Amino acid sequence: MTDTAERAPRPRRVLVALDSSPASENALAYAGKFVPAGTSIRILSVIAQCNAALPVPDLVRHSLHEARGSAVTDAREMLLRSQNALRNAGHHVETVLVELSDGRNNAQAIAQEAEDWNADLLVTGAHQHHGLLRWIEGSTAEPLAANRRLPVLVVPESFDATGAHEPRRILFAVDGSSEVLPALRFGAGLASSETHLRAIHVIDKAMRMTNPLPFSLLEEAFDEDARAARSMARRVFANAPGETSFEVLSTCECRDDVAHAIVREADAWRADLLVMGTHGRRGAARWLLGSVARNVARITHTPLLLVNQVPR
Known part of the structure; x- marks a missing residue:
């Protein structure tokens, strides 16, 4: 078998899933150094549903609506900052904001976006004992584990990406x-x-x-x-x-x-x-x-x- 057959091509369509956490900031910074200039990067933020499970007073419902509106505004600002940072590094960058309203959870929304966009790599930050890290555990109930063709780059919250460079x-x-x-x-x-x-x-x-x-x-x-x-x-x-x-x-x-x-x-x-x-x-x-x-x-x-x- 030839070397060309043995080595896979570099990823060209990279999906970066972000929230407002320091782990996501690390993931974004590392993604910019991990992939070469010219790579197509899509930055995704998912706004979870905040509907109350039980009937609530109108005041509470109004508060939930305001909280969702604030979350959307913050996410849009984060996506814009992230897009500008990666474009300055020479990448082709687009952003997607998904507001959940159909019963899906964050993991399912990200998995669906990766599938629809035909991503060949997912980058995410990890809070190392909870949250997004559960996606890699291999359970058939987890949507990303079920997507058996998507490599995942996990950037730990404890990792300092400030001085990161292309991996050598x-x-x-x-x-x-x-x-x-x-x-x-x-x-x-x-x-x-x-x-x-x-x-x-x-x-x-x-x-x-x-x-x-x-x-x-x-x-x-x-x-x-x-x-x-x-x-x-x-x-x-x-x-x-x-x-x-x-x-x-x-x-x-x-x-x-x-x-x-x-x-x-x-x-x-x-x-x-x-x-x-x-x-x-x-x-x-x-x-x-x-x-x-x-x-x-x-x-x-x-x-x-x-x-x-x-x-x-």
């Missing part, structure tokens, strides 16, 4: 399953001559404490999975510009897990971007990638790009 140190967390290939390909498509692409495979030594397999079989499974992960990473990175590397790491044998090991490595290596798949198969040595990705998203300080096993 991209860290991939991979297991030995073929489901990680779309994430490798998508991330490799971001590479330039100044990029270092580094893939890591984490052996979960803590699994030994609970896994019923004999130790020798478990070690064999660990080795096989690491070889498969290395082979896939090398194949995708074969002719990528810049520097590439691969390393096998391990969790501590107790009171540790794969997610924390990945985040420690991203911090220690000073990664600009962390890339993971969101689905995988569970085996003796393989991660349940949906669970690992979810846990990484909850604790990472590094922007996290999540790519589903079925790319667009």
Whole structure:
């Protein structure tokens, strides 16, 4: 397979979902540095319904109407500021304001907008223990999880995007399953001559404490999975510009897990971007990638790009 086939093209239609939170400000700032000039960016803000569930006095109804009007005004001003900031950086930018009145929630509205506009990347800020982060948990009830073709770039609220730049140190967390290939390909498509692409495979030594397999079989499974992960990473990175590397790491044998090991490595290596798949198969040595990705998203300080096993 050729390098061109192995590396996905850079995203050209990027949907940025914003609210008034600091997490969204981080997401917008990072999006402007993450995608190259000339990219088409659509900035979306969703105004939730504020109807009362029970009959209320006219005064309360009037107050709800005023609150919605204020929210719409604030959202329009935010969209205008955001549009100007990204246009100054050389992007093609348009804005969309959705006022919900049809029973949909914010997540469903954003998922629908991404589908209708044919976005190839969604960027969002994350309050790391609630809110938008629930979209990546893999539940079929969540509309974005059901959209299996949309990569999601999660920018943590704890991340300082002030001095951010186009990612030059991209860290991939991979297991030995073929489901990680779309994430490798998508991330490799971001590479330039100044990029270092580094893939890591984490052996979960803590699994030994609970896994019923004999130790020798478990070690064999660990080795096989690491070889498969290395082979896939090398194949995708074969002719990528810049520097590439691969390393096998391990969790501590107790009171540790794969997610924390990945985040420690991203911090220690000073990664600009962390890339993971969101689905995988569970085996003796393989991660349940949906669970690992979810846990990484909850604790990472590094922007996290999540790519589903079925790319667009």
